[in-house]
Every structure is written in C-alpha cells, then in structure tokens.
Amino acid sequence: DVKVTQSSRYLVKRTGEKVFLECVQDMDHENMFWYRQDPGLGLRLIYFSYDVKMKEKGDIPEGYSVSREKKERFSLILESASTNQTSMYLCASSLGRSLYEQYFGPGTRLTVT
Amino acid sequence: GESVGLHLPTLSVQEGDNSIINCAYSNSASDYFIWYKQESGKGPQFIIDIRSNMDKRQGQRVTVLLNKTVKHLSLQIAATQPGDSAVYFCAENTGNQFYFGTGTSLTVIP
Numbered sequence: 001d002v003k004v005t006q007s008s009r010y011l012v013k014r015t016g017e018k019v020f021l022e023c024v025q026d027m028d029h030e031n032m033f034w035y036r037q038d039p040g041l042g043l044r045l046i047y048f049s050y051d052v053k054m055k056e057k058g059d060i061p062e063g064y065s066v067s068r069e070k071k072e073r074f075s076l077i078l079e080s081a082s083t084n085q086t087s088m089y090l091c092a093s094s095l096g097r098s099l100y101e102q103y104f105g106p107g108t109r110l111t112v113t
Numbered sequence: 114g115e116s117v118g119l120h121l122p123t124l125s126v127q128e129g130d131n132s133i134i135n136c137a138y139s140n141s142a143s144d145y146f147i148w149y150k151q152e153s154g155k156g157p158q159f160i161i162d163i164r165s166n167m168d169k170r171q172g173q174r175v176t177v178l179l180n181k182t183v184k185h186l187s188l189q190i191a192a193t194q195p196g197d198s199a200v201y202f203c204a205e206n207t208g209n210q211f212y213f214g215t216g217t218s219l220t221v222i223p
Binding site for chain 2: 041042058090099105106107
C-alpha cells in the first residue's frame with residue numbers, strides 16, 4: 001500500500017513564524033501535491049511537483065513556498081504565518097502517468113494564533 | 114470562474130440500500146473526473162475515475178456515470194455498508210489543473 005506521511009497531525013504557531021510542513025511518500029511516486037482544506041470549500045491546490053527540484057504553482061500559492069530536494073519528500077513552507085493560513089493541510093502523491101489518482105496523507109491541522 | 118462539485122451536503126441511506134451521490138461541474142473541457150472518499154480524521158482516498166470520453170465505469174461495488182450533456186457526474190454505491198459512511202467529493206482534472214467539490218456527507222443507517 002502507498003503510504004504518505006505528514007510530519008505533524010496538529011500544529012500551533014504564532015503569527016509571523018516560519019512554518020515547515022513535511023510530507024514523505026514511500027512508493028517512488030513522481031508527483032507530489034500540497035492542498036489546503038477549509039470548511040465549505042473544496043480542496044485547493046497550493047503547489048505541486050512532478051519531479052525533484054521541480055515545482056508548479058497551484059490555485060493559491062501566495063504566502064507559501066515549497067521544496068523538493070528528494071523524490072520522496074515534499075515540504076511546504078509558510079514564510080511568515082498569518083491567521084488566514086489556519087487550515088487543514090493535505091499532502092498527496094501520484095505516479096507520473098496518473099496525475100489524478102492521488103494518495104493522500106492524514107493531514108496537518110495548523111492553527112496560527 | 115470554474116466550479117465543480119455542487120453537491121447536496123448530506124445523504125442518509127439504510128444499510129443494504131444503494132446510494133447515489135451526485136455532482137455537477139461547469140468545465141466541459143475537463144479530461145478526467147474523479148471520486149474521493151474522506152472518512153473522519155483521515156485524508157481523502159481515491160475511489161474511481163472516469164475519462165471524459167466515457168459515460169460509465171464500474172469498480173468494486175461502485176459505478177460512476179458521466180453525463181456530459183448536462184455536466185453531471187454520479188457515484189453509485191451498491192449495497193451500502195456502515196463502513197461507507199464518509200464524505201464523498203468529486204474532482205475534475207484538466208492538464209495540471211484540479212478542482213474539487215465540497216462533498217456530500219453519507220450516513221449509513223444500520
């Protein structure tokens with residue numbers, strides 16, 4: 001089974017802090033994704049990566065950056081956390097040829113105070 | 114703007130009955146449509162997909178129907194079980210773009 005793990009289930013940070021969310025997948029998938037999930041809204045794509053050191057902006061990249069130095073690891077960085085970034089963050093991965101068959105991690109619930 | 118996944122927010126069915134979860138979309142150029150299941154406290158789980166040039170696809174206990182004329186997608190779950198209780202949402206994929214609906218919360222009544 002594909003396993004996607006995220007570094008924390010719950011995280012509380014202060015406004016202005018730099019926040020790192022880590023995601024690791026163990027199935028040698030080429031594609032990795034970061035989403036946020038908010039009540040009443042569908043998942044929204046922040047960034048995705050289709051290869052090491054490659055990244056593409058999603059729908060809502062503002063205030064975020066990403067890093068993919070190794071194939072199995074994709075990091076989401078909040079340079080200066082703000083309260084409107086309080087959300088559930090979900091990481092996913094997929095095989096190169098199957099962009100849409102994504103396997104998700106359990107999520108990190110981030111609260112920015 | 115684009116929209117997808119205009120779901121009814123909740124659905125309750127008796128155990129053993131069939132469930133039908135509906136989704137509407139607006140982008141007629143989408144390549145793929147996908148259904149995900151999200152149980153409480155977990156990340157979404159891929160269920161089934163359908164390519165835009167198909168109108169029906171079957172999986173294990175699930176069937177997805179695509180009606181491009183009215184831009185409507187449905188997920189049918191046969192013989193619904195308590196373990197099927199979850200939020201189900203559809204998504205559409207066009208190239209590198211993904212749009213997810215808000216989901217329907219399915220409750221299975223024993």
